Amino acid sequence: MSSSLYQNRQRARINTQRPCDTPGCPRNRKWTTSLCSQCGDRRTRHGHPKALGIRKPEYAPLLKLVRDLFARLDGSTALREAEHVIRLALDPGPERRKKRSGPGADAYHAWRELSRLQAAKVSPRRALEVSVAIMLYIRERPAQFPKDAVMTARAVANAVYRLAPLYMYHYGTTVADHRTNSLKPCAGALDVLGNRVRVGLAPFVRNVEATLAEEKREENERRARLYEKLTPTKRKAS
């Protein structure tokens, strides 16, 4: 074991002199990986070395549309089924034994994050609204998000896991040092939830997309009437 650490150190000494594999990135590689620390973090969190997270204000307008539509869909079979899918996706299941890395670690991390959401009483409806908004956001931007299952799954899970305050990580070395940082969900936890939602909700998201498009078309047609030719009756000669 110690010899492999020694070997890794030797490899890292050479590897960190080499440039990051991402085209256009000016930094050097981290440890024995092919990417710099920033590109590596982005790949872990968002599924691609150049991907950035989708921030709340970016998808807020879509979220509003989705929430408004759902409020008018009360009692709809499709909506009830979608809520059922999300309820299953959010279920942490039985308690898992602590396993930080290796096989089975994904299930442990997902159980831990989902238990956090359950303890904070995040409602399935709220999670459904956010998931659908994120998936619509991605579908509207094929250039920014090429058809990529990993990027979609991580974007959805990142947004849903943030519906409750993240675990805090204590940085300090002394009792007086109270610096903390939020503990971001790892790639394994993101993929477990993200894939359940992405796969389970795909048909529903296409359904919502078609409904919103139809409503927009009707609205546009209504507005177009403002441009219709005006044909007043002739004024009588006095």
Ligand SMILES: [Zn+2]
């Ligand atoms: Zn890089």
